[in-house]
Amino acid sequence: MKPFINNYKVFCTLLLVLTSSTYALAEQGARKQVDVPALDLSIVYYDRALTSDGVLRESRYEETMLRRPGHVWVARVLPKWAEKTLVAHEHKEHGDEHDHKHFNHVSLPRHISQDGGQVKVEYVDHTNKQVINIVATEFENVDFDGSWINAYYLADPLVVLAMPLSKNKASEGQFSWHELERKGIFQRVLWDAKNLIPREIETGRNDGSIFRKVSIKVNPTVSAKLPWLDTTGYVQKEYSDFLD
Amino acid sequence: MNKQIFKASTTAVILAALFASNAYAAGVAKNVIFFLGDGMGPTVVTASRIYQYGEHGSLKFETLLERTARIKTYSNDAQTTDSAPSMGAYMTGVKANNEVISMSINTIASGANKPSADTTVTPNVANAVNNCAVGNGSSVPTVLELAKASGKAVGAVTTTELTHATPAATYAHICNRNAAFHIAAQLAPNGAGYNTALTKDTDLGVDVLMGGGLNHFTPYNATTNTKGRVDARDLTAEMAAAGYTVALNKTAMAAVPNTTTKFLGLYSTTSHLEYELDRATQTTAGVGAGLTQPTLAEMTVKSIKMLSNNPNGFFLMVEGGRIDHALHNTNAKRALVDTIAFDDAIAAAIAEIKLTDPTLANTLIVVTADHDHTMTFNGYGKIGNPILDINRSYSAGNPESTDKNGVNYTTLVFGNGPNRLNVARTPLTTATVTADNYLQEAGVRTAAGSETHGGGDVMLFATGAGAQSFKGTMENTQVFSILKSALGI
Numbered sequence: 001m002k003p004f005i006n007n008y009k010v011f012c013t014l015l016l017v018l019t020s021s022t023y024a025l026a027e028q029g030a031r032k033q034v035d036v037p038a039l040d041l042s043i044v045y046y047d048r049a050l051t052s053d054g055v056l057r058e059s060r061y062e063e064t065m066l067r068r069p070g071h072v073w074v075a076r077v078l079p080k081w082a083e084k085t086l087v088a089h090e091h092k093e094h095g096d097e098h099d100h101k102h103f104n105h106v107s108l109p110r111h112i113s114q115d116g117g118q119v120k121v122e123y124v125d126h127t128n129k130q131v132i133n134i135v136a137t138e139f140e141n142v143d144f145d146g147s148w149i150n151a152y153y154l155a156d157p158l159v160v161l162a163m164p165l166s167k168n169k170a171s172e173g174q175f176s177w178h179e180l181e182r183k184g185i186f187q188r189v190l191w192d193a194k195n196l197i198p199r200e201i202e203t204g205r206n207d208g209s210i211f212r213k214v215s216i217k218v219n220p221t222v223s224a225k226l227p228w229l230d231t232t233g234y235v236q237k238e239y240s241d242f243l244d
Numbered sequence: 245m246n247k248q249i250f251k252a253s254t255t256a257v258i259l260a261a262l263f264a265s266n267a268y269a270a271g272v273a274k275n276v277i278f279f280l281g282d283g284m285g286p287t288v289v290t291a292s293r294i295y296q297y298g299e300h301g302s303l304k305f306e307t308l309l310e311r312t313a314r315i316k317t318y319s320n321d322a323q324t325t326d327s328a329p330s331m332g333a334y335m336t337g338v339k340a341n342n343e344v345i346s347m348s349i350n351t352i353a354s355g356a357n358k359p360s361a362d363t364t365v366t367p368n369v370a371n372a373v374n375n376c377a378v379g380n381g382s383s384v385p386t387v388l389e390l391a392k393a394s395g396k397a398v399g400a401v402t403t404t405e406l407t408h409a410t411p412a413a414t415y416a417h418i419c420n421r422n423a424a425f426h427i428a429a430q431l432a433p434n435g436a437g438y439n440t441a442l443t444k445d446t447d448l449g450v451d452v453l454m455g456g457g458l459n460h461f462t463p464y465n466a467t468t469n470t471k472g473r474v475d476a477r478d479l480t481a482e483m484a485a486a487g488y489t490v491a492l493n494k495t496a497m498a499a500v501p502n503t504t505t506k507f508l509g510l511y512s513t514t515s516h517l518e519y520e521l522d523r524a525t526q527t528t529a530g531v532g533a534g535l536t537q538p539t540l541a542e543m544t545v546k547s548i549k550m551l552s553n554n555p556n557g558f559f560l561m562v563e564g565g566r567i568d569h570a571l572h573n574t575n576a577k578r579a580l581v582d583t584i585a586f587d588d589a590i591a592a593a594i595a596e597i598k599l600t601d602p603t604l605a606n607t608l609i610v611v612t613a614d615h616d617h618t619m620t621f622n623g624y625g626k627i628g629n630p631i632l633d634i635n636r637s638y639s640a641g642n643p644e645s646t647d648k649n650g651v652n653y654t655t656l657v658f659g660n661g662p663n664r665l666n667v668a669r670t671p672l673t674t675a676t677v678t679a680d681n682y683l684q685e686a687g688v689r690t691a692a693g694s695e696t697h698g699g700g701d702v703m704l705f706a707t708g709a710g711a712q713s714f715k716g717t718m719e720n721t722q723v724f725s726i727l728k729s730a731l732g733i
Contacts, residue, residue, distance in 0.1 A: 049668030051649045059666035104691040129361075130370065135515075137522050137532055140681030141573045141662075141692050210670060235361045235370040236470045240515045242693050243569045244326050244409070 036152075036196050040219040041065040043154075048211045066223065067197075072151045073227055075109035082107075103132060103242040105142040111228040112144070112151045119148045124228070130235040138239045154216065155198045160189045175199065181206075192218070271732025273608035273709035274557035275601075276391070277548075277593055278334070278727065279305075280410055281586050282327055283568030283579075285616030285702055291576065291656060292583035294631040303583075304591040305611050309705035313714040315723070316701055317615045320349050324699035327568065328353075328421040330614035330720060331413035335561075336384040337724035344381070345409065345418045345427070351381025352419065359423040362474040365464055372474045374426040376419035383417035387724060388450070388559055389441040390733040397451045397505070397554035398442075399547045403517045403540055403582070404565030405457030406431075406510060410614065414561045415442060415450050425473055428460040431508075432479045433486040448486060451505060452547045452560070454538075456512030458492065471514050483508050494538035502549040511537045519566050519578045520585035521680060540564060540585050541592040548596045557606070559731065562589060571617040572695050574661035574683045577632055579619075594707075604708030608730045611705040612723070616698035618659030619684070625655050632656065632678045654684060661686030661695040 047059045062077040108123040121134040121144055139146045149156045163178035166188060171177050174194040180187045184207065190200035195218055204211035281288075293303050319329035321341040329340040336346050343353035357380055362372035388398045400411045407416075407424040416430040416439060429437035433448035442449050461479040464472035473479070480490045488506040491497040497509050511517055512533055518526070523534035538546075544562050551558035564586030570578035590611055594604075601607050623635035623645040635645040635655040644652040651669045654677050663683040676682060686695065704723065706714040710730030714723075 047667040049670075051668055053649065057667040102691060103693060106691070129368070131367075135532075137519070138573075140683065141575070143692075210668075233363070233366045233368055235368040237370055238515050239693060240569065241370070243572045244697070 036067075036069075037194075038069070038222050039065075039067040039195055039197060040222050041067065041197070042217040042219065044213075044215040044217075046213045046215070050209050052209075066227070067152060068226065070114050071226070071228060072112040073109060074112070076107055078107060103239070108132070109227065110142070110144075112148070113228070114148045114152075119146060119151075122228075124231055124234070128235075129233070130237050131231050132237045132239060132242075134239050141239065153197060154214070155189060155201060157191075157196060160191050160198065163187070163189065270729050272606075273730040273732075274606040275396075275551075275559070275597070276387075276608045276610070276727055276731055277560045277562065277597070278387075279562045279564070279586070279590050279593075279609070279611040280331065280334070281564045281567050281583060281611070281613045282404075282410055283571045283615060283617045283697065284564065284583060284586070284613035285619070285698055285700060287619050287621050287656075288567065288571070288579060288583055288613075288617065289703065290621065291619070291631050292580045292587070295580045296584050296587075299627055303587045305587055305705055308591060308594050309609060309611055309707040309711075311706040311711040311714045313704040313706075314701045314717040315612060315704050315720050316717065317720055318699065324697050325615050326421075326697065327409040327614050328413060331410045332384075333720040334612070334614070334723045334727075335386040335388065335413050337721045337728075338384045339719075339721055340381075340384075343409075343421050345416055345421050346384055346386050346413045347381040347417055347419060348384055349381075353421070357419045359420055359426075365474055366466065367470050369464060369471060369474050371422045372425050374418070374423045376423065376426075380419050383441070385441065386414055387727050387731070387733075388414040388561065389439075390728060391559035391731055392442055392444050392447075392450075394731070394733045395444060395554075395556040396731070396733075397551040397556075397558040399452030399551050399558065399560040400450060400455075400563075401452070401540070401543045401547050401560065402455040402563040402565045403520075404455060404563065404569075405460065405512075405516055406453055406455030407457055407460050408455070408516070408565060410563045410565060411453075411455060411561065415439065424457070424460045425475070428473075428479055429477070432477075432482045435477065435479070435482050449483070449488070449506065451554070451558075452507045452550050454497075454507075454509035454511070454543045454547065456510065456515060456517045458510040458512065459514045461510060480508065480510070493536040494542065495536075497538055497543070497546060500546075500550075502546075503553060504550050505553050507547075507550055509538075509543070516566060516569065519570060519582055521578045521581040524581075524585075540589040544589045544593045545596045548593060552600070557731075562593070564589070568617070571619060571658075572693050574619075574658045574663060574686055574695050575681065576619060576656045576684050577678070577680055577682065580631070606709055608708045608710045608727075609706065610711075610714070610723070610727070613702040614720075616700040616702055618661075618686075618695060618698045619656055620659065622653060622655055622657055629655065630678065632682075633674055634672055634677060657684050658686040658695055659698070660688035660690045662690060662692045664689040 043063045045061050049057045064075050066073040108125050111122050113120045123132040134142055160178055163180050166177035166179035169177035176191050178189045184205055188202040189198050192199045199216050201214040317325050317330050319325040319342050320339045326342045328343050328345050332346045333339050340347055344351045357376050359371040360373045361368040361370050392398045400414045402411045407427040409421040412427045416427045430439035432438055459471040462472050463476045463478055464474045484490050488508045489500050489504050491509045517537050518532050518534040522532050526532055526534035567579050567582045597607050624637050625635045626638040626642050629636045634652045636642045637645050646652050652672055663685050713726045
C-alpha cells in the first residue's frame with residue numbers, strides 16, 4: 001500500500017506574538033492550509049549538565065518516529081539485551097510471580113492520533129498484547145503536554161518561524177537557523193521547510209552549565225507498515241488500571 | 245516460678261484486658277461510619293492541612309474526631325501492604341496476603357490464581373476470567389456482612405470503581421483483587437456468584453452502593469463497551485429487578501427519594517470518578533465526566549439518609565480512593581485536593597448524623613488510612629510558604645532552599661516515582677511546581693504511576709460511641725475487633 005504522502009492539511013496561524021519571558025506564543029489572525037509530508041524519523045536526545053562541583057553528566061537516547069496524517073508513532077530504541085530483559089520482566093510481572101501492576105511508558109511505543117480535534121494517546125504493549133489508553137487528565141503522567149502540534153511537528157512551526165534568523169549560523173536552501181536568547185538562556189532551531197520538521201534543536205545556558213540537543217534525521221524512505229494497526233484483539237486498558 | 249502457671253496467668257491477664265476493652269464499648273454504637281482515606285499517610289494529612297488551612301489550622305476531621313491511634317499496616321506477606329489486605333484487615337480482623345480480598349491467611353493471589361484476559365471476544369477483556377482455584381483459602385466474614393446479619397442496613401461508597409480493592413473488601417471475597425467482574429457479581433442478589441453472606445432473611449444485598457466503573461456491571465460490546473462483561477450479564481438490570489434503584493449521575497442520585505432502601509449509583513462509564521481537582525474545575529462538557537458526578541460529601545450524606553431508614557442502625561464505609569492514585573502519580577496537588585474533599589465528606593457526615601444523634605451517643609465515626617505512601621516533607625520552609633511551592637527558608641531573607649549544586653527544590657518530594665532527571669536537577673519555578681499537573685521529584689526512578697505505597701504506620705481518628713477503645717499503637721486487625729464490639733455484633 002502506498003503510504004499517505006503530501007496529502008495532510010494543517011491550518012497555520014499567520015500572525016504571532018512572542019512573549020519575552022517564556023518564548024510562548026499567542027496565535028492571532030487568519031489560518032492557511034499547507035501540505036505536510038509523511039516522514040520516518042530517527043531522533044537523538046542529548047543532555048549535558050556541568051554541576052557546580054565540577055561533575056559533568058551526560059545522557060543520550062534515541063527514538064524512532066513515524067508521522068502520518070492524523071497519526072504519530074514513537075518508539076524508544078532499546079539495546080538488544082534490554083529488550084530481552086524487558087520481555088522477561090513483563091513476563092514476571094504478568095506471569096508466574098506475585099506481581100505489582102506495571103506500566104513503563106518510556107519503553108513502550110506510543111501512538112498519538114488526532115480525530116475531530118481530539119488528541120488520543122495510547123501505548124502498545126506487544127508482550128502482553130494490550131493497548132493502554134491515556135485519558136487527557138492523565139497526559140502529564142506520561143510526559144505528554146497534550147499538544148498535537150508539538151507531537152506532530154516536534155516544535156510548533158509558528159513558534160519556530162517567529163524566531164529571528166540566527167546571526168551565528170547560516171541558513172541555506174530548505175534549512176533555516178532560528179535563534180533566541182534571553183537572560184543567558186539560548187534556543188536555536190534548524191528548521192526544514194520542505195519537510196516541516198526541525199532538524200536540530202539546541203537549548204542551554206551560555207555559562208555552559210546546561211546544554212540540550214535534539215537531532216532529527218529524516219529517513220530517505222517512508223515505511224508502508226502502520227504499526228498502530230497491528231493490535232487486533234489486544235486487551236484495552238486505561239492508565240488507571242495500573243493504579244492500586 | 246512454675247512455667248505452666250506463668251503462662252496460664254499471662255493468658256488470663258490478656259483475656260481480662262481484652263474483655264475489659266470490649267465490655268467498655270460492647271454494643272454501644274447503633275451506627276458506624278468507617279472513613280478510609282486510601283494512602284492518606286501522616287505526611288499527606290499534614291500537607292493537606294497546610295494546603296487548605298495553613299500551619300496553625302486543622303483539617304475538619306482533626307478537630308471533630310478527638311480520639312487517635314497509630315496503626316501498623318503490614319500484610320501477611322509484605323512489609324508494605326496494598327489496599328486489599330489492609331482494608332481486609334480492618335473489615336475481617338485477618339491479615340491476608342497482598343492482593344487478597346477478605347479471605348483467609350492461606351489464600352494465594354499470585355501465579356495461576358491471577359485473573360486473565362477473556363480472549364473469546366475482540367478486543368479481549370482484561371481480568372475477565374477468574375482463576376481463583378477452588379480450595380485456595382476461604383472467606384472470612386466482614387464487619388459489613390456481620391452488621392447485615394444483625395439486621396442493620398449496610399453501605400459502601402467510594403470515589404474509585406465500586407469493585408476496587410477497598411470497597412470490595414467490605415462486601416466480597418476473592419483471591420485476587422483484579423477479578424473485578426466477579427467481584428461485581430457478588431453484589432447481584434439471586435445471580436450466579438452472589439455473596440449470600442449479604443442476605444438477611446428476605447433482605448438481599450448491600451443496601452447502598454456508590455462508586456464508578458459501570459462497565460463491570462454491563463454487557464460487553466465490541467464497539468460501545470469494550471471493557472464490559474463478557475458473560476453478557478447486565479447486573480444493573482438484575483439489581484433493579486431485585487429492588488434496587490439505579491442512578492448513573494448526580495442528578496439522578498439527587499432525585500432518588502431518601503426513603504429508598506436499595507440503591508446502586510455508578511457514576512463513571514469506565515474507571516474511577518474524576519479527581520476532585522478535575523471534577524470541581526470542570527465547567528463544560530468534554531474531557532472527563534466531572535459535571536455528572538457527585539462529590540464524595542454528596543454521596544456520603546445521601547447514603548446516610550437512605551441507610552437511616554433502617555431502625556436497627558447501619559454500617560457505612562466511605563472511601564476517598566483517589567488520594568492514593570494521585571500519590572502513585574507523584575502528583576501531590578491532586579492528592580491534597582482529594583484529601584480536602586475527603587475531609588469535607590467527613591464533616592458533612594457528622595453534621596448529618598448530629599441532626600438525629602446530636603452527641604454521637606449512638607454513632608461511632610472512624611477515620612483512617614490503609615497505608616502510607618513515600619511522599620515526604622523537605623527543607624526548613626518558612627511559616628506560610630505554600631506547601632506545593634519551592635521550599636523557602638525561615639532564615640533571614642527567606643532564600644530558596646537548594647541542593648548541593650545550588651538548585652532549588654520543592655517542599656514535597658517522593659521516595660520513588662517517575663520524575664527523576666537523567667542528567668542533573670534544573671532550577672524550578674513556582675509556576676511549574678504549583679501547576680495542576682506537576683509531578684514532584686523522586687529519589688528513585690520508577691515507571692509512571694508506579695510510585696509505591698509506604699510501609700510506615702498510619703493514623704486513626706475516632707469519635708462517638710465506643711471511640712475510646714482506639715488508643716496507642718494498634719495492629720490494623722484490632723480495628724475490626726473494636727468495630728465489631730462497638731456494634732455489638
